[in-house]
Amino acid sequence: MAEPLKEMFNARFYQDLSKRIKRAYPTFNEKGFIKDTTLGLEHLSLNERLRNTSLVLNKYLPSDYAKSLNVMYEVIENSPKGYVALVFPDYVGLFGHEHFERSMEALKFFTSFGSSEFAIREFLKRDFDKTIKVMQRWANDADHHVRRLASEGSRPRLPWSFKLDEVIRNPSVTKRILDALKSDTELYVKKSVANHLNDISKDNPEYMLSLVGAWDHSNADTKWIVKHASRTLIKKGDKKALQLFAFEKNVSIRVEAFKLNKKKIKIGESLQFDFDIVSTKKTTQKLVVDYVVHYSKKGAERSEKVFKLKELELKPDSKVHVTKKQLFKDFSTRKHYKGKHSIELMINGKSYGKIDFELLT
Numbered sequence: 001m002a003e004p005l006k007e008m009f010n011a012r013f014y015q016d017l018s019k020r021i022k023r024a025y026p027t028f029n030e031k032g033f034i035k036d037t038t039l040g041l042e043h044l045s046l047n048e049r050l051r052n053t054s055l056v057l058n059k060y061l062p063s064d065y066a067k068s069l070n071v072m073y074e075v076i077e078n079s080p081k082g083y084v085a086l087v088f089p090d091y092v093g094l095f096g097h098e099h100f101e102r103s104m105e106a107l108k109f110f111t112s113f114g115s116s117e118f119a120i121r122e123f124l125k126r127d128f129d130k131t132i133k134v135m136q137r138w139a140n141d142a143d144h145h146v147r148r149l150a151s152e153g154s155r156p157r158l159p160w161s162f163k164l165d166e167v168i169r170n171p172s173v174t175k176r177i178l179d180a181l182k183s184d185t186e187l188y189v190k191k192s193v194a195n196h197l198n199d200i201s202k203d204n205p206e207y208m209l210s211l212v213g214a215w216d217h218s219n220a221d222t223k224w225i226v227k228h229a230s231r232t233l234i235k236k237g238d239k240k241a242l243q244l245f246a247f248e249k250n251v252s253i254r255v256e257a258f259k260l261n262k263k264k265i266k267i268g269e270s271l272q273f274d275f276d277i278v279s280t281k282k283t284t285q286k287l288v289v290d291y292v293v294h295y296s297k298k299g300a301e302r303s304e305k306v307f308k309l310k311e312l313e314l315k316p317d318s319k320v321h322v323t324k325k326q327l328f329k330d331f332s333t334r335k336h337y338k339g340k341h342s343i344e345l346m347i348n349g350k351s352y353g354k355i356d357f358e359l360l361t
Contacts, residue, residue, distance in 0.1 A: 008084050009049035011038050017079070024074040025061070033060045047160070050083075054091045065099050069106050076113050085114030093119030097126060104134050112145035118161050120153035128166045132173060139180035144189050150177050151192040157199040171200045171207050182215050183222045190225050197229030205233055209240050235290050235306045237349015247288055247348055252281035253314065255345060255352040264358045267328055267336050271357060273343055274323045277314060285314045290346040293326065296339030296359065306346070328359060 014037045018030040036056045044052060061068035072088050079085060089110045096103030103123070107116035123131040138150040152158065154174045156167040167174055174196065181193045201208040212226045226244070233241035239249050258275035265271050279285065289309040297303055309324060326343070328336055338361045344354040 004046075005083075006044070006046035006049055008082075009041075009046070009053065011041070013084065014038055014053075017075075020075045020078050021061075021071065025071045029060050033057075036060075046083075050086060050090060053087045054094055057087070057091055058095055065095065066102060068095075069102065072106075073109065076110060079113070081113050083114060085110070086118065088113070089116035089119035092116075093122035097123070100127075100130065104131075108138065108141075108146055108149070111149045112143060115145075115152070116149055117152040117158065120149065121158070121161055121164065124154065124164060124166075125162070128164075128173075136176045136180075139177040144184070144186040147181060147184060147186070148189045148192045151181055151189065151196050155192075155196045155199050157202065167200075168203045171204045175211065178211070182225060183219045184225075185221055190221060191228070194225045194228035197225070198232055201229065201233050205238065205241075209233070209238075209244065213244065231308070234288055235346060235349060237346075242288075242348060246286055248285040249348075251285060251287070251348050251350060252279070253285070253287070253347065253352075254278050254280060255347075256319075258345060258353045258355065260343065260355055260357055262357065264360055265328060266360045267330065267338075270325045270327045271343070272323065272325045273355070274321070275345060275353075277312075277320045277322065277347070279314045279316055279318050282316050284316060287312050287314055287347055289322065291324065291326075292342075292344040292346060294342035294344065294354075296337050296341055298337060 011034075014034050018028070018033050021033070022028045022030055033056060036059065037053055041049065057068075061071055069092075072091065076085060076088050089107050092103050092106050092110070096106065100123070107120055110116050110119075120131065120135070132154065135150040135154055138146045141147050141150075151174075154164065154167065154177060156164050156171070158164075178193060178196065181189055184190055184193065197208055197212060200211075208229070212229060215222050215226065217223045217226060230241045230244060234245070234247065242249055254277075256276040256278055259273065261272040261274075273291075277287070277289070288311050290306050291309055292304050292306050294302055294304045307326070309322065312320060314320060328341075330336055336359060338359055340356055341359050342354050342356050345352040
């Protein structure tokens with residue numbers, strides 16, 4: 001079994017981190033830091049360990065904020081990149097509010113080592129207008145990590161963070177950022193812009209489609225962004241979103257031989273399903289085929305997740321066979337529960353059948 005993600009912050013991590021801090025800050029209390037960061041560590045989740053690290057750092061770093069930042073600037077350059085590096089911007093997000101300009105520079109610097117996307121939201125929450133102006137400048141930065149921070153940090157519904165109600169109420173407040181990034185060539189940035197727009201589409205679909213509809217879709221990078229940004233609306237069968245990519249609005253098909261290879265599976269196994277799509281139209285139809293897994297949760301609760309399957313052009317009076325395997329395995333982001341589940345077919349946002357099966361522990 002894979003090691004839990006939270007073990008990124010383990011005793012060895014704190015021992016190594018304390019040595020790097022000691023080199024940058026000779027009077028650093030290594031023993032006290034290690035003791036406080038590892039006390040009750042086994043009971044803390046991934047994000048609780050991250051936050052606790054920031055709180056303990058505040059106890060042992062210099063009380064002068066500028067001096068503590070200077071220590072972290074030196075330490076982060078000799079530290080592992082990735083999620084563990086979020087400790088540094090998290091510290092700024094907690095303790096840097098009285099030093100706005102200095103904190104903005106720190107978050108800009110730290111973001112290339114992990115990401116400052118969560119920390120910047122603490123400043124947006126306290127002074128949205130002042131912070132968003134900084135992020136508008138970041139959207140034109142030469143460093144793609146900084147450009148991505150401008151988009152990701154201002155997403156209205158960033159996972160693992162709180163909602164930005166200002167953006168949900170008035171999505172135009174991030175327009176300058178999105179306009180600046182709409183043809184970015186870096187995939188890291190493009191994914192963020194698409195996710196930002198997809199967030200907007202959940203609360204303000206008309207605004208989102210109007211915004212991207214005015215962009216130049218002949219640009220390959222812009223087209224990629226708009227396509228991925230529209231995924232939720234396309235899955236719902238939104239007519240304007242379908243029209244944007246020439247998907248058939250008035251589908252004329254039938255689905256035949258929709259079946260599962262098993263009626264019962266165990267966690268860790270795959271379920272295969274097959275079906276045929278038959279055209280009943282005299283013209284070619286552009287289709288987007290998705291499927292929904294309806295999961296059983298604790299008690300009588302149910303949840304669903306939409307998965308992309310394929311896009312295709314269905315020629316007149318033709319038939320296409322589709323087959324797919326879905327793995328039902330526990331991940332850090334999803335835990336499965338025994339009970340009745342379902343697979344549902346969606347074509348251009350319309351349901352074409354649902355079959356139940358049982359998941360066993």
